[in-house]
Amino acid sequence: MSRKPIIGITGAYVNHNIFMEGTYVHHDYQKAVAANGGVPIILPFVQEELTAFMVDQCDALLLSGGEDVDPQEYGMDPHQKLGNTILLRDKVEKELLAKAMKKNIPILAICRGVQLVNVAFGGTLIQDIPSQVKDSIKHTQSVNRSLDTHWITIEKDSKLANIIGEEKTRVNSLHHQAIDVIADDLEVVARSSDYIIEAVEHKKYPNFFLGLQWHPESMAATNEKMNRIFSEFIKSAI
Numbered sequence: 001m002s003r004k005p006i007i008g009i010t011g012a013y014v015n016h017n018i019f020m021e022g023t024y025v026h027h028d029y030q031k032a033v034a035a036n037g038g039v040p041i042i043l044p045f046v047q048e049e050l051t052a053f054m055v056d057q058c059d060a061l062l063l064s065g066g067e068d069v070d071p072q073e074y075g076m077d078p079h080q081k082l083g084n085t086i087l088l089r090d091k092v093e094k095e096l097l098a099k100a101m102k103k104n105i106p107i108l109a110i111c112r113g114v115q116l117v118n119v120a121f122g123g124t125l126i127q128d129i130p131s132q133v134k135d136s137i138k139h140t141q142s143v144n145r146s147l148d149t150h151w152i153t154i155e156k157d158s159k160l161a162n163i164i165g166e167e168k169t170r171v172n173s174l175h176h177q178a179i180d181v182i183a184d185d186l187e188v189v190a191r192s193s194d195y196i197i198e199a200v201e202h203k204k205y206p207n208f209f210l211g212l213q214w215h216p217e218s219m220a221a222t223n224e225k226m227n228r229i230f231s232e233f234i235k236s237a238i
Contacts, residue, residue: 008058012066063113081128106208114211121183208236
């Protein structure tokens with residue numbers, strides 16, 4: 001049997017009760033990775049010193065969704081609508097990102113993940129879209145996360161357009177924050193109709209590097225366009 005690529009997925013935090021808390025990753029990430037030939041492993045946010053050992057085990061890195069990024073990481077004070085933050089997670093994931101890039105492995109950043117990437121490279125975030133973006137569309141949907149709810153427009157010469165196979169598509173939406181000032185190393189390759197940044201690519205990284213504001217992992221089982229994102233990501237790790 002040929003070796004399957006190990007895909008490290010960063011974990012969020014969940015507290016069920018005083019007796020049960022720990023690392024949390026939505027099962028859709030794991031299922032999408034496994035369905036496309038990867039072996040998912042969960043990377044908890046513990047000591048920053050362990051990040052090198054974590055990345056050594058991985059053939060690709062997936063930065064997942066979850067808590068808001070702490071605004072001190074991009075030099076701002078907290079907005080009234082800022083959600084829960086975990087500074088340790090922010091710092092561990094920035095270290096994971098840096099070490100993954102040094103190793104030159106494929107990187108896929110989803111929702112909070114793309115926001116963390118932008119902050120890591122020197123960009124900033126919109127802390128609350130509904131209160132800070134005039135005439136914004138609904139970005140926190142109330143229907144099942146497997147369903148699409150709004151359109152995005154994709155740059156025609158981008159890697160994302162080549163993967164999706166079209167320059168306009170529909171996506172799901174589960175976020176109240178988004179990229180504001182884009183980092184110099186990143187290029188915007190998709191936006192929603194209210195001009196929110198929906199996808200970025202790295203300008204110079206030699207391997208797969210894609211950041212998405214929506215959740216393709218939750219659409220992949222029934223949407224071949226979204227599944228191709230994972231297929232190409234994991235293929236790049238082989």
